[in-house]
Amino acid sequence: VVLAFSAIGGQLVRLALKGQIVEPRTAMTQPLTTSYWRPDILDRNGRLLATDIEAPTLYADPALIIDVDVVVEHLVQVFPEFDPVELRRSLSDRNRRYVRLKRGISPALAQRIHNFGLPGIAFRNEPKRVYPNGSLAGHVLGHVNIDNKGTSGIERYIDEAIGIEAAHAGAPGSLEPLRISLDIAVQHAVEDELRAAVQQFGAKGAAGVILDVNTGEVLAAASLPPVDPADRTQSLDPARLDKLADGVYELGSIFKTLTIAMALEAGTADLDKIYDVRAPLQVGRYIIRDPYPVGRPLSVREIFVRSSNVGAGMLALELGSERQRAYLERFGLIKPIRSEAGPIAAPKLPRRWGKAETITIAYGHGLAVAPLQFAATAAMLVNGGLFVAPTFRMSSPETARPVQRIVSPETSAAIRDLMRSNVVSPHGTGRRADVPGYEVGGKTGTAELPGRGGYIEHSVIASFVAAFPMSAPKYLVLVMLHEPKPTDDTGGRITAGVNAAPVAGSIIARTAPLLGVLPK
Incomplete structure (x- = not known):
């Protein structure tokens, strides 16, 4: 059943996060940083194994923040794992214009933060690697790091043999997919x-x-x-050795x-x-x-x-x-x-x-x-x-x-x-x-x-x-x-x-x- 829907699954994944985030009116112009988009990985019959989606990254422009304490209070409500002291220190430095707070957040959380209407808090879409088949062939596909660069498996091969940085640093979907031998x-x-x-x-x-x-x-x-290619921490588990x-x-x-x-x-x-x-x-x-x-x-x-x-x-x-x-x-x-x-x-x-x-x-x-x-x-x-x-x-x-x-x-x-x-x-x-x-x-x-x-x-x-x-x-x-x-x-x-x-x-x-x- 899972395989029967694999042909349309990739398109659904690509569409899932697009058009759902409205940028706050208080947001600064998006910073010019490089986001690396990767080619899709397909099996020998063209079925999707890995692709990129646009996922919201939460960031702050301290120069535009009016009340740091209010921002900290609201963000810690949404992300309890944030250290309030460290967060306050980062947001109080008004000489910094870009502080990345969290990558790959869900559309629901992004909308919740947007509804707070916090000046100086904004989002930008960055690539996030997703694997429609879950852990299937996880060891072969490998992992990417937080910057979407390959660290193991076929993902690393893409970076080393194809040269992802030199090949492309722009819009998603313009790289030729890599078709591998797996069925x-x-x-x-x-x-x-x-x-x-x-x-x-x-x-x-x-x-x-x-x-x-x-x-x-x-x-x-x-x-x-198995290993889930979307969870790079699993590669550290000796029991999950390939x-x-x-x-x-x-x-x-x-x-x-x-x-x-x-x-x-x-x-x-x-x-x-x-x-x-x-x-x-x-x-x-x-x-x-x-x-x-x-x-x-x-x-x-x-x-x-x-x-x-x-x-x-x-x-x-x-x-x-x-x-x-x-x-x-x-x-x-x-x-x-x-x-x-x-x-x-x-x-x-x-x-x-x-x-x-x-x-x-x-x-x-x-x-x-x-x-x-x-x-x-x-x-x-x-x-x-x-x-x-x-x-x-x-x-x-x-x-x-x-x-x-x-x-x-x-x-x-x-x-x-x-x-x-x-x-x-x-x-x-x-x-x-x-x-x-x-x-x-x-x-x-x-x-x-x-x-x-x-x-x-x-x-x-x-x-x-x-x-x-x-x-x-x-x-x-x-x-x-x-x-x-x-x-x-x-x-x-x-x-x-x-x-x-x-x-x-x-x-x-x-x-x-x-x-x-x-x-x-």
Whole structure:
């Protein structure tokens, strides 16, 4: 319902505050100060995400004030937060001709003050940034400061890349709107499903992203708890951190897609090679076991589908620490990257990269990355092997990003085959992500959260990376749940196969039709 009215909502917002304030006859000529008007932000289909309105700013000309005490008395009635002593001091300096008192006040309050008929008290219209969809896509859109200048997200990108000050300082509405890659209907569906998952699994938070695997365009990017772009104080709340881009996490077994891709590229293994995973791996005092041991040797395909930590560790040991790190750098997971919405948090690498670290990184422990950065790498693994950096701009010849081949088409095809098998196999950890007709493939990841002196038992990051349709992937979906709790529905488990995987499936079921992907 909210989205149905988004096309007219922007115009209603623009009109809401116009023509409602009558300037007092006692007002001085409006001071010549610069007010920065910003371009509208639109989604990929032209729906309004951010715009400017004219909002009254209350100011005083002390030289025209007849009775300071009367003015202070009336203003404190309307704004109890005003300090009477400080206000009286400011208004008593008759050498000052302009004292800004309060920005962005409501038309009702402005009319109330106007009715007082106070000489030297007046209003001027200044730009105020508004977001018709509330907190939807708040982390991506970012914030502006009190001067209407961008401080984070796409708002900051507008200032830095487009140059808002140089571009315009005049009437509203004359700047070309900025159209970004988000689809607000898809964004709404993703946030809605994540919100339901947080409630269902008692998670502290969640994140999700949908990427076009061929262009890198971000169709949806959500982090919960959300932020309201109109309330810049929320960005100071650590709980509202943008988990997609500003947080780094050990993501667990979704890293096995990388480990097997490395082995295939290096020629140290193929999908049919057998490894004896019956015995745990031991490195010094560390013992690596499979959470659900099978009790027999496994092929590489089975290592992936059954998510064997021992098998992934053996593959990594064959590759070696140096080649593992080199491949991770080649895959784009060692150095920080950035998008138009801002820098993406730098990966957190192990201080020492020895045998133990080589094993644990193979199954997603010991190296922490931002989910958005991992999503870009995963998109490369399924799109034929071409890395395209994530972008919030619409793809065009002017905005096209460099494309680099990272793995062979054959390796990419093998990873697609494995991911599809993991969803359709009766033993696959991702079978709850299946959506009939959409050829979903994916991989689960469950990683214990690191704490002081080790990992915190029963506190995990549960993730699922998926793509569809796997015969010719168009979109990648990454879901992450922060500390989900065991429930009766999950049989008391907190692993990704029983929480993150079905959430990814629900997201795909809702968004695939919106994205124009038809079931087969």
